Amino acid sequence: MxxxxxxxxxxxxxxxxxxxxxxxxxxxxxxxxLTPDLFTALVKNIIEQQISVSAAETVNLRLLKLCEGIYTPERIAKLSEQEIQQCGMTMRKASYIIGIADAVISERLDLNKIPEMTDKEVIDTLIQLKGIGVWTAEMLLISSLNRPDxxxxxxxxxxxxxxxxxxxxxxxxxxxxxxxxxxxxxxxxxxxxxxxxxxxxx
The missing domain is CATH 1.10.1670.40 (Endonuclease Iii, domain 2)
Structure with missing residues (x-):
């Protein structure tokens, strides 16, 4: 897509x-x-922050293998920060990824509501998560939600x-x-x- x-x-x-x-x-x-699945897009976006495209691809493949080929909050939540960090990222990024999984599981973040929100509402919602800033939220609006503006x-x-x-x-x-x-x-x-x-x- x-x-x-x-x-x-x-x-x-x-x-x-x-x-x-x-x-x-x-x-x-x-x-x-496009990455239509918003949880997958969030994980990939954190992986990609401040590293090269090729390095991000390598880290992404390693983490996907740990998650048996698909990112879900439940599969991420079963991993420790150390296991995620050993895929080739910082401990801080590993904690961000686990934090997003926890937010979805606890329903502090309802990903099903995101597509119905305005661009500003999506940004305001996502930047509440550690590791997600305005730029990352804007990239998700394009690369996951296909927002036009x-x-x-x-x-x-x-x-x-x-x-x-x-x-x-x-x-x-x-x-x-x-x-x-x-x-x-x-x-x-x-x-x-x-x-x-x-x-x-x-």
């Missing part, structure tokens, strides 16, 4: 911004994988993409907010292209 967007989103963004239009034309369709100020690659696209040497929150407004309500689709641009060699 991939992030869903189409002609409506693309045409709206192209009509509003010539530079973004040229970027979209040059890159073409982008397929960003996320452009994350906390994402350095997004900032870099904007600066490269518009040739800015710096980017402050006021200028960023103008771009967010311009791309709305399809900020997530714009994000896909800004991420792609940020990875290109200069």
């Amino acid at each position: 991939y992030f869903q967007y189409g002609e409506k989103e693309i045409n709206t963004l192209k009509n509003r911004d010539k530079r973004l239009a040229a970027l979209i034309e040059r890159i073409g369709d982008i397929k960003r994988p 996320i452009l994350s100020w906390g994402d350095l690659a997004i900032q870099r993409g904007i600066m490269r696209l518009y040739r800015h040497k710096t980017l402050n929150k006021v200028r960023f907010a103008r771009y967010r407004k311009r791309y709305s309500p399809y900020g997530s689709t714009a994000s896909l292209y800004l991420w792609a641009l940020s990875k290109e060699p200069e």
Whole structure:
């Protein structure tokens, strides 16, 4: 499964911004994988924080093996912090993952209600969990819930993409907010292209 967007989103963004239009034309369709199961997405997001993609994949595979191939709160809760940490992550991350499993099991966090919430409600709910900040919650809105209008100020690659696209040497929150407004309500689709641009060699 991939992030869903189409002609409506693309045409709206192209009509509003010539530079973004040229970027979209040059890159073409982008397929960003989705993780529809929110608990799995939360675990993977914590694993991926501040490590390389290849390192995260290795840690993820080791932890999945311990969980018999699927992440559930119950399977995570049976593991000790040491067992999770030995998959290749810090003890702090291991405690965050166990904390999220405990929150779901105790029903302090009801994942079934998340899809019905607004973007702001999802962020406000998820940042109550240790290890989940605003940026992580915003990434989950895109990569798990397929929300259409996320452009994350906390994402350095997004900032870099904007600066490269518009040739800015710096980017402050006021200028960023103008771009967010311009791309709305399809900020997530714009994000896909800004991420792609940020990875290109200069």
